[in-house]
Amino acid sequence: MAINFFPAEYEVIRNADRCIACRVCERQCANEVHHYDADLQKMISDETKCVCCHRCVSLCPTRALKIVKSDNTFKENANWQAQTITEVYRQAGSGGVLLSSMGTPKGYPVYWDKLLINASQVTNPSIDPLREPMETRIFLGRKNDQIRRDSRGNLITDVPPQLQLNVPILFSAMSYGSISYNAHESLARAAQALGTLYNTGEGGLHEDFYKYGANTIVQVASGRFGVHKDYLQAGAAIEIKMGQGAKPGIGGHLPGAKIVGDVSRTRMIPEGSDAISPAPHHDIYSIEDLHQLVHSLKEATHYQKPVIVKIAAVHNVAAIASGIARSGADIIAIDGFRGGTGAAPTRIRDNVGIPIELALAAVDQRLREEGIRNNVSLIVGGSIRSSADVVKAICLGADAVYIATAALLALGCHLCRTCQAGKCNWGIATQRPELVKRLNPEIGYQRLVNLVTAWNHEIMEMMGGMGINSIESMRGNRLMLRGIGLTDRELAILGVKHAGE
Amino acid sequence: MKYVIIGNSAAAIGAVEGIRQIDAASPIVLISKEPHHTYSRPLISYLLWGKTDERRMKYRPDDFYEVNHVQALLGRAAASVDAKTRVVILEDGGRIPYDKLLLATGSTPFVPPMAGLEKVKRRHAFLTLDDAKALERDLTSDSRVLIVGAGLIGMKCAEGIRHLCKEMTIVDLAPRVLPAVLDETGSAIVQKQMEAQGISFRLADSVAEFTEDTATLKSGEVIPFDVLVLAVGVRPNTALAESAGCEVRHGIVTDQNQRTTVPDLYAAGDCTLSHDLTSGQDKILALLPNAYLQGETAGISMAGGAHPYDKAMPVNAGGFFGLHIATCGDLNGESFITQSENSYKRLVVRDNRLVGFILIGDIARAGIYTSLVREQTPLNTLDFDLIREKPQLMAFGSAARAQKLGGAKA
């Protein structure tokens, strides 16, 4: 075009001394950035197509490549930054809504990084996790308020069906369609190996994965894609998706190009049609309607499966959670505003919702105040990046965490945030067979198992350091946390003291 | 069990290795007219060319006979075989009794009657190591060499000694070079390659008369020469077989286990009549791979096992000053030809099977074509367009590939 408003964001730097022209970069870039020029007898790179996914960098056998941010600059401007200006150019050209993938990259405060964890010393000895038993098993579901015994003194254990997890970490919802079959297989097999669960997301459950049903949460989202009786029976739990942290208030969006073959069949919609989920569930317009759906699902599955209600973290999340806790749901999943997505309008992803840390603290506090904390378990997600985040989340009141971005990173994602284009070079966010092949579930599931196992060991180390030997003793234990660099208001909402106090 | 083998080349060695697959202990006696440790005859031209030496020409390591418990009687010729008493009688009078005998006697150069041939002083055959050494001794940088015969032996000899002489001419009755191996197009390509090395050809011609240092051709031309090499052809050595009473039809007649018509008497290699899978005809297939495989089958059969060899066919691989050819099978059928500046490919199809091919220049992965011929693979089970493009396993379906590549069978 005559005027180029979008100079390349990234430059491909090739060390000519090291390049052996093996063409792996050319063969493995779905964006066709690299090619071998037979006349010049060297590799040429077209950086305008580069999305900074690092596939070429990771595979280059002589480490000849790197991707750097272009130093082509606008005049420095703290207010009108390059990204902001470019987005205006984009909309002036397309007239369309900006779409983005993965969690917001904006510089909002990360509260996990302003919380510090306690360790025991002198007065309260720490526990050595290599020598003492550490309980990381948890049970999600409604608990009784009191311990009751029968006439013979035996415990009465009539709780509704619980989900048993070996680790306090689950794989969050990522739909089949937004991610590939091989990615789903990796998650399913890893969940099985780890003794935890993964989530189908709103794309339905492929028939090949019914065998992992005991480790599957089946999701019922507003579009009801793929929802039928066998689907509900197949999972270990059912999750009603009321909202998603990355795009609160709107439904899911999968472009028609990704609705092919098995994806179309599993979702029960025609190939090529865009899969746009409506913003509300059109049969849920009040908390009573939600109560109705929860019980309909329980009826349909003979009250055997816990029902999870997933909400996005928004302003009055505490009140919403309170309502859900009274609706018969067994578990509430809260998704913070940093959560990832396959595709969402950029403005909503970057500006709507609140941090999970604050939402979690507020919900846990409210439910305790209303005496209904034991009605539900809490799972939180929305950028849990490490085992430290997990520990902090549990101390703030979560029973378990959902991870998604971290799981995709384990599978090879490099956070290039171009999922919506469907050309994921790592075989994750694509349906193209030649790309999906790149994610070998043998490798993928092993890496997921490695990640969660590593985090679990670290959690045990930190717990031991705190002098705690079970997750349940850590849950909601705000005294184990101190804030640092937080205002009084933030400390109050989080319910933690400042470091030093 | 006493095994006796007459011969010391590929078929004989194949037999030793075949016997030892089954019978590790029983004695083997090997009788060889030539005095040398087993060596590869096809390598004699490479020896003269400088690509190998007498040490590296050995077909098996120095300790081969010892390791395989073979008593090798080298430099002793067998004169006859008494099949009734089961004894091999040597020319020097020795008597070697046997329980099982293998005739792996190979072939001998054929010398046609040619007027004046006896006058030629420096006249050579080109089949054995001693032939090659004798030829080399006679060559000087001024030598003018005349080679009668443009078949494989004559042409390889030419390649081997071209750098050792001043001039070279090759004469053949046939109108083209390598007539038994290539087609017209192929012959022309190879001829051109040889001519570029300063070799002249007189084809569709023959020597009418020799003097001591000239050859007068039928066409009338007179060619002066210093050294003559006769490479007109070879004949199977069947005298011993005939003396034993075996059926011989040009070559020694054998079944698929290499048994002759005489009990406990086996034959393998250039001296036998083979059944060509691709043309359906019986013929002599004087080719090393064939000889070895027949020898191995014979050995196994002699030792009481069974590994029938029923896939004999012509195969030839060779190079001429760097231009490689690879040929197989029969040329009767429908041809698919691809020719480019530096390669020629002809695939011949008959009855839904690949029955033969010629490759010149680019011979990479030719074995894939050969296996189609050998296994008589129905072409409608493959993607023939892919096969025509180049030899590739992609032409087979993934199920066939899983079998081929998922296991390890020849």
Next chain:
Amino acid sequence: MKRIYVEEKWCLGCHLCEYNCAFANSGMDDMVKALKDKPIRPRIQIEEGKGVNFAVSCRHCDEPLCVKACISGALSKKDGVIVCDRDQCVGCYTCILVCPYGCILPTEEGPVQKCELCMNSRPGKPACVEGCPNRAIVYEER
């Protein structure tokens, strides 16, 4: 005996096996020095097709046709591995003509070369297996 097997399902046709093979057999310790500005000579070869890729290398057959056809005795079986004495090979290419997998390769200097399971350079860890990014190549007994 362990052999190299390629899973078509996972082969991406990226050719890294070829480059790793060529490097492992180059006798040099730096890949750039070994392969830069030179045509590579791998002993494993990728075949590319429509949506299907796979690599082919010597199957180390129990009944090796190449060994039986070899006119010089340069090809032999050592502990189950088919090896070529490149000093003895004269480059007649009969083995290439008979190998049903097309996995023996001609070279510019004459003697053929083929996969020998990296027995000389890195026994037990063939370079193609280690270098495959998608675990499409395995080294196992079947």
